[in-house]
Amino acid sequence: MTTTNFSTDTFSDHTSGLYRTAARILNEAGIQINGAAPSDIRFNGPGVIERAFAQGNLGLGEAYMDGQWDSEHLDEFFHRLLKTGMTDDVKPVRLVLYALMAKFMNRQNIKRSKTVGEVHYDLGNEFYSTMLDSRMTYTCGYWENASNLEEAQAAKLDLICRKLQLKPGMRVLDIGCGWGSFMSYAAEHYGVEAVGVSISKEQIAWAKERYKDLPLEFRFQDYRELDEPFDAIASVGMFEHVGRKNHREYMELAHRCLKPGGLFLLHTIGKNQRNSYPDPWIDKYIFPNGDLPSIGQMGDAMDGLFVVEDLHNFGSDYDKTLMAWHDNFMKAWPQFEAQLGERFFRMWRYYLLSCAGAFRARDIQLWQWVLSKGGVPHGYHRSQI
Template sequence: MASPISKKDKKHSYLNQSRIHQYFQSLLSEVDIQVNGKRPWDMQLKAPKLPERIFANGNLALGESYMEGEWDAEHLDQFFYRMLRHRLPDKVKPSKLWTHVLKTRLFNRQTYKKAWQVGEHHYDLGNDFYQTMLDSRMTYTCGYWKNAMTLEQAQEAKLELICQKLQLQPGMRVLDIGCGWGSFMSYAAEHYGVKCVGVTISKEQTEWAKKRYSHLDLEFRLQDYRQISEQFDRIVSVGMFEHVGRKNYRDYMQVAHRCLKDNGLFLLHTIGKNQRDSYPDPWIDKYIFPNGELPAIGQIGDAADKLFVIEDLHNFGADYDKTLMAWHENFEQAWPAFADQLGEKFYRMWRYYLLSCAGAFRARDIQLWQWVLSKQGVEGGYHRIC
């Protein structure tokens, strides 16, 4: 029979909990977030022991507790913008995430076998679901909003931007590493008369793209990028490098190098992080993109060392905020059609994913880069015409 808890122990436990809650509230107040406040970015706390859970498991607990309904914020994007703009997570040192940190740093989580997991987990959710959220070409990457007013315009402007940076000419053969639903390939074939080969690890994407673009000179392969050996006039990779992992960055660049003709150009479009030594967000890793990892600018440079000349580097990360907010608006409008199938927990998970990422890009905590690389350097210099 367990011994009863003494009044002294109860009082000590209460005092500890009170201190933790006070510290939790003081951290949030530093970034103008109130617990149970009335503003749309304030945190509505519904579980009394949530602060202890967050201090133990950091972002993982923050995301999971939101999925479980233990807290809320009307405008999650603004909540995360305030936290990340002022680097509030740096002040929280989770006590139980050390295993996640070690795994991401010591092991290759993106081996050939493991690489297929993200396709099955995320991209194979269902084409019907993604069609309601994305633009008409199913472009699941950052749009270019410089002169755009709508998501459709922003995505077409991004595709045009890539084509111009690659200086495409009719008859060129182009490789798309991580081709998704074929948005770039279809646009490039229709507007520039090129032939494209695309590889993806998603069965759903492959089947959809083959049917949608059967009238174009496009080849879609369900294949890992490491298996490619042919040569191409141009290579493009849009939103795939985030799934490569630090242990494979050099291998990835070597594949691109062997597949690119000597006078070719390679455009790499990827989300990136500001700190080389940071680790993947544990919630995103568990629920959204298994085994994913954002590269730092120096890691990409290291991987390209002695293989490529960096011709151009363009950062338009703030545009991802607008893209994610547009996706979120589409998702909310379409949700009633999927509510019974996917359920409330999925709804909160997906909302958290889209809006937390929008807040992160708005805070400039993460970036969106387009790199243009050549094998030998463009004679006379590379000139971006856009």
């Protein structure tokens, strides 16, 4: 794939207020327009600056998908840009309605909840199998002692099992089970049986066939339909789809289903600010109706229901995970190129690399919460796990 770099003068009046503002923000981040550094931005077509200021990341992302600009190291471009915090000052008027919808509408009700499964997770098991590890774990790996993606995902799954203090014979619930990576690992290594729910038909079909010999039950079911007791509960990378209007209902459900003395591990991406709205580009092209929670929002939702036994942030590990996924995607792309096309290629790279840059900048986080009903006698000590 080749692109042609054009002079900035061809497309934007570099004496205009928009250009000067863009140049100031980029210069603060150590990024040059049409510069030679790998993280610099290079224009291939008109209107990039105008689209970015009119629609924020939605306009910037669509301009990238259209081939109007490039950066050799897109992940580092976003790392530098987001690290300045100056993008928070860009508030496109056209996105005010979007922000109000996110604040006042329940965009994750039962009727709308399956949209993300159909749009994103049902993209194809073959596609995801080339990008992910052997268990198809589509969440952040744990890289403390890992040297590759396979090791990082196994370490994460084992960490969850140890944090939940799983023992043979336990009955475990996985809310948002994906392709069953946690359930299969817990059954194979800790002797539990498990029930998992997902809103992706492709995921459920794959997991049922792959793990038909393990004591696992996979259900195509909305989490709000659950009402049965479990010894322990895990939810790994699903809470991002719950939505602020449903946080409390979600926590009440987990409280209702968790047996006395049991533990609930909640693994989720999170944001630093309560009063913000979902990224419009991610919402439109990657995770429809997604809504990252803040610490405060999660605290409000669990108020009076759970004791927070442990909170572990390893968000920087998501940078490594996303870069590993990107490497795998690039290696596998030739087998999907004819089917999915150039625009999808650019969309997927923008997704993986912009998110890697966001985690690298610590703009978003990855939390593992361990919650109990009434508190663990004598305390919960992660150092003893």
